[in-house]
Amino acid sequence: MLSMHKNAFDIRQLEAFSAVMSAGSITGAARLLGRSQPAVSRLIQDLEAELGYALLYRTSGRIQPTSRGLRFHAEVERHLASLVHIRERAEAIGNDEPATLTVAATPSLAAGLLPPALVALAPELLSRHLHVQALAAENVVQAVLARSADLGISSLPLEHPGLDIHWIAEAPCVVAMAANDPFASQDVVRLSDLGNGRIITLANPYRLRHRINEVFARAGVVPERMIDVNASLTALSLVRSGLGFAIIEPATAFGVPLDGIVLRKLDQHIPFLFGAISAAVVPQSPTVTALIETVRVQALDIPGCRLVEANAVDGLDNAVYGKSIAQKETPYE
Structure with a gap:
C-alpha cells in the first residue's frame, strides 16, 4: 500500500508514464523523452512498485493502460501541467510581468467568444504564457474549483457554493442551414417546418439539449431523423455537408462563421444561458478582472443577447432545468 510518509514521486517517473500514455508504446515514449527504451521501462516499473499496483498491461509486445492506470493518468496530467504553470508564473514574477493566465471554457465559448x-x-x-482549455461544462466548473483555471466561461447550470458568478447572459439559439436551402429565404423559420428534415443538435441531455427537447415537445414536433453531436462546430460542419439543419447555441454560430451556411x-x-465564473474568495488579478469584462462585452455582440439581472438569477430555474413536475401538473386557470 502507498504510504503518506514516503518520499514524493520522482518527476521522471511521472513524465515517463505520461509519455507512454501519449505515444502508446515504450519505444515511442523513449523517442519523445530522448531516453533509451530500457530507461523508460525501468522508470515505469519503479513507479508501479512505488504505487503498489500495475499501470499497464503488457501482452505480446503491446501495452495498454489498466483501469487504475487510466485514473492515475488524469492525476499525472494535472500535476505535470501545474508544474509547468508554476515555472511560468515564477518567471513572470521575476520579470515583473502579468501572471500566466489559464482560462477554461466550453468548446463553443472557447471558439466563438473567447478569441x-x-x-x-x-x-x-496579457501574459506571455496563456492557457486555454476547451472542456465540457462540468469540467470547466471542476477546473475553476480546483484552481487549475483562473477563469471559467461556461453554460448553465453553474450552481456551486465555491464559485463566484460574475455575470450571466442569455441568447436565443438559431437554426443553421445550407445557403441554398428553400427555408434560407425566410427571416424566421418555423420549428414545425423542420420536422421532416434531419435535425442536428447537441447531445448533453442535462444542458441545452434539455431545453431543445422541451420546445419540440411543446410545439408537437417529432423529428423523423436526428444527429447528436458534442460540439456546435461539428454540427455546423455537418450542415455544410448537406446532412440537415442544426439547432445550436449562437456563440459558435456567429463567432465561427462557415461559408455556405446561413443562420x-x-x-x-x-x-x-452562459456566464463567467471564478473560485470564490480568491482575489482576481487585473488581467482576470479585465477579461471578465471583455468577454461580457463580446457576449453582448451576439444577436439577441442580454444580461440577466442580478435579481432575476433565482428565477432562471425554469429556463435552465425546465418546469418541475408540480408545475407541469398544475392546470392553467
Missing part, C-alpha cells in the same frame, strides 16, 4: 475577448484585452495585461431565427425561443 475576440482576448484580442480586446490591453496588451500590457436564421426560430419561431420558438430556446435560451442559451
